[in-house]
Amino acid sequence: MGSATRTANATGASVPRSRADAARNRERILAAAREAFVVHGPEAPLDEIARSAGVGNATVYRHFPDRDALVHGVVLSVTERIAERAREAMEEEESPFEALRRYVRGAAEERIGALCPMISERFDRADPALDAAATRVEDLTRLLLERAQEAGEVRTDIGVGDVTVALSQLTRPLPGVATQGLAPFAERHVRLYLDGLRAPAKSELPGQPATLEDLRQQHCRS
Template sequence: MGSPTATTKCPGTERVAGGAAHRGRADAARNRERILAAAREAFVIHGADASLDEIARTAGVGNATLYRHFPDRDDLVHGVMHAVTERIATRAQQALTEEENPFEALRSFVFAAVEERIGALCPMLSGRFDSTEPQCLAARKRVEGLTEELIRRAQRAGEVRTDIDVGDVMVALGQLTRPLPGVGCGRLERFVERHVQLYIDGLRAPARSELPGHAATLEELREDH
């Protein structure tokens, strides 16, 4: 009997295959990020019923690529909200670690959160997004914890009024970035930063007025959902 024939491989084959796999993963990651960015913009303008075909075109990918990453609309909504929440948390952490002045750290975070237009995205939570899903719940708690740390640090430094709580900032972020009924988002975009700065100035200590009611806590906000 003859000896078994040995299988030989061309030198470098493994490296070529590995490189191709790496490029494939990198391309897939870029496509996913482009889809999420296009979807966020579409959801801000048109709501959760925005055209998936148009999202794919804006992202520069085919419909098959979109559905490969996000099999249905709810998966895409979930992906957008998780990506937005993670970015806000990252910006909050950066503000804490990179900005020495406590008030400027809070201001930096507020403007970063406003850029995500969270108020325009929030309405889609109803019916399409499970806010108690573990991954999303963890990301939300991280944002809340970092926001509280930013506020408390500024209050301890005497730079933010003491009669506000985390819920006050959360409510303001939602309201200041939510389009008015019957008014296109683009028409209000130019005013958002101006109104946010007015709000931030109102947080400064010493307070120039007495706020009615009481500070809004996170616990109260959760009770309303």
């Protein structure tokens, strides 16, 4: 085989490998940034994020040119993962309630409540990528809830907005409390919440089931 052919083969093999390495680095950065943002908020030191990801600062900036781009990447990645968790739960669980339970616990593990404030503080709510991902989560959450209600496994006096609020509150760090040790407490309270969703209801809720439109109107007033 001639040297030109060997060079071409080597070059061709290196391109996919470089792309795979870049994709892995991006995922490492997003994972490290998610953990840092949950603990420290969106102003977490980028140097620490790079160190946790096992990459250099230049690699972080190559993928995410500034802090807002990194925050955007983390929020989008988490939102897309939550949507995927919802889809998998719906497809793989026979019981509609077990599908809803699996989804709620999965969303709690993603600590979406700790990341939600960053969306309203840093991004236009009309951001196309975030809007599409959020809409998918909303649609899947609604479908999971409705299926469980139709099966008689979940109380009928709640709406998808109630689930959304609960997920946000259950996974939001408490002021002055170290976030690293909150996971066991979050798991306990998620289970308490899920027990409260069961039908038949043990009490009558005040008001009407909350919709996502209710939440949006409250956000606009605040």
